[in-house]
Amino acid sequence: MNLTNKVAIVTGGGQGIGEGICEILAKNGCTVIVTDLNSNSAKNVANKINSMNYKSISHQLDVTKHEESSLISQKVFDQFGKIDILINNAGIVAAPNWESKQKLTEDDWNLTFQVNLRGLAKVTESVIPFMKNAKYGKIINIASVAGRIGGTFHPPYSSTKAGVINYTQSMSTKLAKFNINVNAICPGHVWTGLAHRTSMNQKISQGEKKSSLRDVFENNIKTWVPLQREQKPQDIGYLAAFLASDFSKNITGQAINIDGGIYMN
Numbered sequence: 001m002n003l004t005n006k007v008a009i010v011t012g013g014g015q016g017i018g019e020g021i022c023e024i025l026a027k028n029g030c031t032v033i034v035t036d037l038n039s040n041s042a043k044n045v046a047n048k049i050n051s052m053n054y055k056s057i058s059h060q061l062d063v064t065k066h067e068e069s070s071l072i073s074q075k076v077f078d079q080f081g082k083i084d085i086l087i088n089n090a091g092i093v094a095a096p097n098w099e100s101k102q103k104l105t106e107d108d109w110n111l112t113f114q115v116n117l118r119g120l121a122k123v124t125e126s127v128i129p130f131m132k133n134a135k136y137g138k139i140i141n142i143a144s145v146a147g148r149i150g151g152t153f154h155p156p157y158s159s160t161k162a163g164v165i166n167y168t169q170s171m172s173t174k175l176a177k178f179n180i181n182v183n184a185i186c187p188g189h190v191w192t193g194l195a196h197r198t199s200m201n202q203k204i205s206q207g208e209k210k211s212s213l214r215d216v217f218e219n220n221i222k223t224w225v226p227l228q229r230e231q232k233p234q235d236i237g238y239l240a241a242f243l244a245s246d247f248s249k250n251i252t253g254q255a256i257n258i259d260g261g262i263y264m265n
């Protein structure tokens, strides 16, 4: 994929799937603006990319602080003269420490909505004017296989991810005339901080003491995934790089699963 001279903003890029996406975009020639709630992790990822002789800078960005999104997008435009790609990756299952709870609270619902859906839309709104002026843009939203079909997983999470898929379709329609493509990726099981917390929650709610968190994760894969293997952050990065490239110029409004075959459509 040739992303030379492209400029991308990635939210929640400081670890996990976001970090994998930053790495793959950078290796394909893109200048990557790693943003995260946690400024140190964003800085570490940008430093790692620069140490491999690819291009990256970092900014702290809490996607729930809407004025921060506008400020960062303006800063990126002032420094690089354009914003070609936005990867909306930041996401949570619920408010901090949710994994130790049996029942989610009002705060969990609110924060999950604020990060996964409203925050994602606000970051999107902050880049649209620049993309519209350039008559060029690629917006990629990280949804989830949990947003495809309701199940036992936490409803605030699943329903916001279903919302991300619908938002992707709406925005792709609205922005098509400006040559802006909007697509979503639905990952399955990726071993990240979020997956650790999910395994922990599963263990607690099943009163199960013996298995390690990794055992719980692997057991879920054996139970649910036809290909019987986990997805890596870089797998999500490869599809993000394709959707950010001009090879995918006629693909818009799609949600593409990378889940080893859990959900087929």
Ligand SMILES: NC(=O)c1ccc[n+]([C@@H]2O[C@H](COP(=O)([O-])OP(=O)(O)OC[C@H]3O[C@@H](n4cnc5c(N)ncnc54)[C@H](O)[C@@H]3O)[C@@H](O)[C@H]2O)c1
Residues within 6 Å of the ligand: 011, 012, 013, 014, 015, 016, 017, 018, 035, 036, 037, 038, 041, 061, 062, 063, 064, 089, 090, 091, 092, 115, 119, 142, 143, 144, 145, 146, 186, 187, 188, 189, 190, 191, 192, 193, 194, 195
């Ligand atoms: N791990 C999986 O199995 C899986 C599966 C499907 C979808 N996803 C989605 O992939 C995305 C990345 O998840 P992950 O597994 O890498 O999780 P993670 O918890 O490892 O990483 C999430 C990152 O988002 C950042 N973040 C959290 N709140 C933020 C905020 N308000 N503003 C900005 N950044 C914030 C965190 O600091 C962290 O760096 C999420 O949208 C998640 O829902 C993950």
